[in-house]
Amino acid sequence: MNPINEQASARKQRSLKTRAKLLAAASDVFIEYGFQKTTISQIIKKAETGYGTAYLHFTGKDDILIQLMDEVMKQFYAIAQMTFTPRSKEEASAMIEKQAGLFLEMANQERAMMQVIEEGIRLSEEVNQKWKEIREQFILHISQDIIYSQQNGLARKDVDHTLIARGWFFANEMYLWDIVRNEYNHPVDEIARNLTAIYTGGLYVE
Structure with missing residues (x-):
């Protein structure tokens, strides 16, 4: 694999890992607080990611x-x-x-x-x-x-x-x-x- 493809693959793996982390955090927060009371901020905090990163993957809760x-x-x-x-x-x-x-x-x-x-x-x-x-x-x-x-x-x-x-x-x-x-x-x-x-x-x- 050439360096460009390796970098692209690494970025993709990081992206998938971040997405999975956000979903796991969201599952925990939703179950604890319910849909209405859950905020995207709570999910982002639980996942330890930034707003920009979260919104790259999802449009909202x-x-x-x-x-x-x-x-x-x-x-x-x-x-x-x-x-x-x-x-x-x-x-x-x-x-x-x-x-x-x-x-x-x-x-x-x-x-x-x-x-x-x-x-x-x-x-x-x-x-x-x-x-x-x-x-x-x-x-x-x-x-x-x-x-x-x-x-x-x-x-x-x-x-x-x-x-x-x-x-x-x-x-x-x-x-x-x-x-x-x-x-x-x-x-x-x-x-x-x-x-x-x-x-x-x-x-x-x-």
Whole structure:
């Protein structure tokens, strides 16, 4: 590697390190103070960087939270993208129940940051728009699973896969926020089992 490329690589590594440092600091500050009370100054102080450096990476605290949302959602997306190739209604039900349970349990594990995200959705149009985009990604994955089931004779073909996918996601989303707020009174696996029974009972055929 020539000296110019080495310098460019070193600058890039420093930049990535600074960005990661800012995100880690922001996560701590958001969780401690909440979205509304957090200031960019607190994040910069926690990260031990300067204003100019911080604004090279992010436009403000809304942008930082959106980047943190992307990081958290990677774990949720991994669940949504689990292989779905059932050969029977029973196999489909088992897979769906497992996904629903993992999805809701992830909300439980990430409760602190999800509480910040929920507050951000209420207070920031940018964050709210980001959540809408995330929601559509989940609905797309669900819709693809329904199409697979319809094409393989497992699910009813007289229903619109997109409408059903939206309904299924919204049911899960409602419980996700209940879990985040610690307002649920049943174990996660029981919620997943009951949700799945209603969903698959109406969509899948014997």
